[in-house]
Every structure is written in structure tokens, then in C-alpha cells.
Amino acid sequence: MGDTAPVDVVVWSAAGSLVAWLWLLLGQGFFWRTDVRLPPGREPDSWPPVCVVVPARDEAGVLPASLPTLLAQDYPGRAEVFLVDDGSTDGTGALARELARERGGLPLTVGTPGEPPAGWTGKLWAVRHGIALAREREPAYLLLTDADIAHAPDSLRRLVAAASGGGFDVVSQMARLRVASRWERLVVPAFVYFFAQLYPFRRISRPGARTAAAAGGCVLLRADTAARARIPDAIRHAVIDDVALARAVKGVGGRVWLGLADGVDSVRPYPRLGDLWRMVSRSAYAQLRHSPLLLTGTVAGLALVYLVPPVAVAAGVLTGTWPAAALGGAAWLVMTGTFLPMVRQYGQPWWLAPLLPFTASLYLLMTVDSAVRHHRGRGAAWKGRTYARPDALAEEG
Template identity: 80%
Template sequence: MWIAVGSLAAWLWLLLGQGFFWRTDVRLPACGEPSEWPSVCVVVPARDEAAVLPWSLPSLLAQDYPGRAEVFLVDDGSSDGTGELARELARRHGGLPLTVGSPGEPPAGWTGKLWAVRHGIGLARARGPEYLLLTDADIAHAPDSLRLLVAAARTGGFDLVSQMARLRVESPWERLVVPAFVYFFAQLYPFRRIALRGSRTAAAAGGCVLLRADTADRARIPDAIRHAVIDDVALARAVKRGGGRIWLGLAERVDSVRPYPRLRDLWRMVSRSAYAQLRHNPLLLAGTVAGLAVVYLVPPAALAAGLAAGNPWAAVAGGTAWLVMTATYVPMLRHYRQPTVLAPLLPVTAFLYLLMTVDSAVQHYRGRGAAWKGRTYARPGAALDENWEN
């Protein structure tokens, strides 16, 4: 009974005291157009992305942007012809100028993506842009996406504006896992707190980050975060530590086209970085497992056990906690246009995330670390730990 009461207390605090994380109305600020449109260079790191590039790259090349803009796609050692496909798509669709570069294999101490971003930013600097748009190769943008991002950053005085792209939700496993992924992210990093002056909460969504070029220089991006597996959060923290203003919200016109049809695909997406999120700390892992159990698993278990044992207080506390949990998940399901009847299944999804987190730690201690597209980052260096501690 007391564990159920503790779970209910946790949910009441999450409902009211965690930045209203469950609300999904933090969207790109509506604002007027700037008097002058600054120049923008779009940097797209890409490794073996031929399967998704035909849906994402043409959307970047077709941006309706009044100022000068150019796209730099960095082919990070692809084996599927990503670079040549990008050139062919540019010839076929036209639009913004495209440059395809290749940085070679990353040196020790660099993740592949950030090494590619470094190369792309280096190419872009020759054009002297005022802003950099860092976007992933699986992200499709509506034609006015860049215009709206720049207008929000320019008129709002933000050094970094990021949008959480709407992930694909089509397969049964995607429906069960994907909306919860964004829900859990918002719970860890409440979007409303990120933009507040004086708030220490900092995060970004790596699929869509508009960054002032001079801010990137001051924060030494990406060199200062070169070890980071969770590079978007590390990037936002580096900018905020340097005094920059940042904004993060949910996207309406930016979508991920990468499919995760099987549980194995989603498992790999989460487990590759889950233990890095916990700073590779066994005590934090134990606390996270216990916390997930108390917050997400206890409510339905207490309801069932209370009813079975004739303990009404345990049943009421567990049932109320489950009801609050379900209610906070409904807005995210609606954002993803999913049936709200999935909301009571959040404990099932949380249990899957618990197993993924434990598996992430197991893979780390087996020396496999954060494996992604043929590269493994087994032992992150001190720089990553420093980023998390700060």
C-alpha cells in the first residue's frame, strides 16, 4: 500500500511540478518575418542512407527560403552509394545548391556523426553563413520549414532553435514504442523549462537544429562534444553554458522518414545510447530501474494486488496513479494521431524501456558500447563525462 501511495505521490508531482512536460503545445513560436533574411548553410551527415534519402533530401533542396541557402551533405564512409545518390537527386530535382563531401574515417575520440558534422561545418564556413541548420539524413522538411526556423530564431533572439521531428508511427511496434519515446524525453527535459532564462535544463533534438554560426564558434561545436553519443543534448548544454538562448519544441512540419517496423529496430535505437544517458554509472542504472518500476509498473500491479487481496487503499492508490499516468500520455498520443485507447498500455512500454536500458548496460560491459551502423563506441572518453557533469 505504501509503495502504491509513493507512486501516486510521484505522479502528482510529475503532473504539476515537472514543467507540465505532458502538454504538447510547445510549438515553433509564431512570429513576424525578419527585415533581412540571413544566409544559412544546411549540414547533413549521412552514413548508408540511400534507403531514406529520396524522401528527405529533395525536401531540403526545395526549401522556399527568401535568403541565401545551400546544402552540404557529408557522406560518412557509406557503402550503399549515398553520396552519388545525393548528387543524382540534386540533378533530378534542382533547388538549393548541393555540395557532397567526405571526411574519411573519424580519428580516435570522435563519433562518426560529429566528425561528419565538423567536416560539413568546415565546408560551410567558406560561405560565411549566419546560421547553420544541422539536420539528419532521414528528416523531411516542409517547404517553409527553414523560413519558419530562421524567423523564430531571429525575432525571438534564440541562438539555437530545435524541433523534435515527428517520428514515423505505422507498424504496431512503432505505435507502442515511438510516442512513448518522445513522452519520456519530454519528461526528462521539459520543453517549457529549456527556453527559460536562468534554467539549467538544456536539450535539443538532433534531427533539426538551427544554430547561429558565431554561437557554434564560441561553444567550439562540434569539437567540444566530439565524444558525445547523445550529441544533441551535449550540443544544447554547450550552447547554454556559453550563455546562449535555446528553444526546443514539437515539430508539425518536420518528419522522420526512417522506419522502425520491428521491435528489434526500436530496441537498437534506444539501447545504443540508454546507458550513456546514465553516464555509464551502475548506481544511476540501479536507481533508474527502481524508479521506472515504482513510477510505471507499481500502479497497475498495486491495483490488481489490492483488488485480489481485499486491500482497498492499495487498489485506490494504484488505480489513481495509473489514471494520472494514462491522462498525461493522452496528449502525446493525440500529437501522433494514435488512438487514446493505447494510453493505459504505457506501463507495458515502460517495461520494454527498462529492459532496453539494462541491455544497454550489458552491451557496454561486454565492450560493444553504443553500436551504430558498423561503428562501436565502447568506452567514451573523459570529455563526454565532463559534458554530462556540467
């Protein structure tokens, strides 16, 4: 009996993983499909005024590839760009003015908000300053976009048409991230895949659905809805500000749409594993609401869903326990099949899809590292700033 107990554990674990994957395949909003794209919408008879708000901190390295694409927007209505230089030390603001003088296009205003007060993240403090400047122009829509995001010439036109035609208060696109280095190819498609698994895009736009999320690199927001939802003041401490924004909008009865982007691309490179590690670990524990209990459950869930299948296959083959190998192989096959569309979306070879268990193990370690960093006082760090969890701020107040 002692010899069969470990075998039973492997078999039952593999069976549990397969059940989980069948549920994810059919019951999690078809998250694995990559056909949720910007709805075409009907172009309005009169194009509403739009202000573009770009928070930027030490972005001189990417600004030449991104800012000119905003200034060159082919938008039929009135539009202008507000870049908020958030305490940069690399000449971001001066470079932005120089690019505007050289390239022309939409009017550019560069603002400086000063250091954020306690309880504010730097990005949201910069967004607040940008929205305050923009409101003087009385826009109907605000486009909140990051400094590393390049837009196709018709991006703003298509976003506004989708929002006005579909009656959405938020239209957000998950920017296409860069996949040039070996580690980017391995990690980036999985990043988008995991995000879609947590927040299935189809559910977000469904009327009455509680699922809410946006992609912070590209968020078109109706200005009156922003005022009604008190954005960004109501989410001023949020590290994962895009999800918080979508929840705030849904909280006041607004409608949100999120999908994969065409013509909205991140130009920020993450060439080394360490760069990608920091990108994920800085906010992973915040995603779990800084809860040790949720961290434990997440680690156990990741292990069961992603790591058990290959382990069961290996153990089953080595010990001749064919039920374990068959169940683990079936779970691994379903996992690979759900990941393959995202791999193709990023133009990567098919054989990267079966490597998802390895990539998931990296994400598991990144999540644990995020918690360790937080408890050492180095969590949620970004460009020289470290943010406490919201309840800690409340305790200090």
C-alpha cells in the first residue's frame, strides 16, 4: 500500500489538472481566442473633441518612436496631446517639445505636476495633472496612453468610432508588446495569455457582467464618465491602475470594452529575463491584494494547472503508470491548444506552445518574488519609487 500511495497522488493530481483545463477551455469566457478586436463602429457625423494624456517619467529612450505617432494622428475632429513630465531626469520634457517642433502635427502641451503626495502613485498623479489641463479644452473623450506606445495614424479615429458607435464609456486595447529577444518570445505571449485568462475579454463587454479590466497603455475614456467615477482620484493608490479604472467605470454604470490591438504597439524593449522579471514582480503581489492566503492558493493553483501535467507524463512513463501519463498528457495537450492562438498572434513558432509549463514556472517564481520584495519593503517599485499597499496607507493616516 505504501508503494501505491505516491502513484495514486500523481494519478489524482493529473485527473484534477485535466478537469481544470477542460473547465478553462469551455467555461472561462473562451479566453484563449484571439479574435476580440476593436469593433468597427459607425463614424459620427460630427467628430467629438479628444485630448490625449501621456504620463512620462524618464522616457527619453522610447519617446522618439512613440510621441510622433500621436502627433501624426489622422483625426477629423479637434485633438491635442498633453504630455506630463513626471519628475524625469533624462530630459523627457525637453525632448517632447523638440519632437513637436520638428514633426508638427497635433498641438502638444508639456506639463509638470511635481512629486506625488502621499497616497498617490506617480503615474496617476501625472494623469490627474494631465486631465486637469485637458478639461480646460472641454473634451468629449480622453485618450490615456503610455509613453512607450506607438499608434497607427488612424488609431484615434478608430477608437472614437468604436466608443461612440458602440455606446462604450471605455474602449481599451491591449497593445502588442515587443517580441524580439529570446526571453521576450518565451515570456511575452504568456503574459497576455495569463491576463486574458484572468479577465476574459468577451465577459468584460457583456452588459451586466462583473468582470472589469482595461489595458493601461491604450484607454479611451469618456470625459463625463471620468468625472462621474472620480478618475483618477478614486483609484489614486492603485498599482494596477488599468483594472482599477475599469472597475470604477463599471461601478457608476459605465460600459467597458477590451480587446487585442491592431496598430497599437509597445516600443519598450525587455531584452533580458531580469527586465521581464521586474515588470511582472513589481505588481504581481498587488494583483493578489497583498494576501498571503491568496498567494498560497495561487501558487498551488499554478502548480496543479501548469506543472502537474508534464510531471505526471514523466512520472507515468518512468514508472509505467500509464493512467498518470495519459491524464497528464491530455491536460498538457489542452493547455498547449489554448496557448497556440496567442503564440500565433505574436508570430512565434508553434513549438513554443508546449513550453508553457516552463514559462508558467517562471511566473510562479516571479509572483513569490513579488511577495518577498513586498515584505522586505521593496514591493511595487517603479523608476525610483516604492508604493505601500492601500491598507498600510490608511493605517498611517
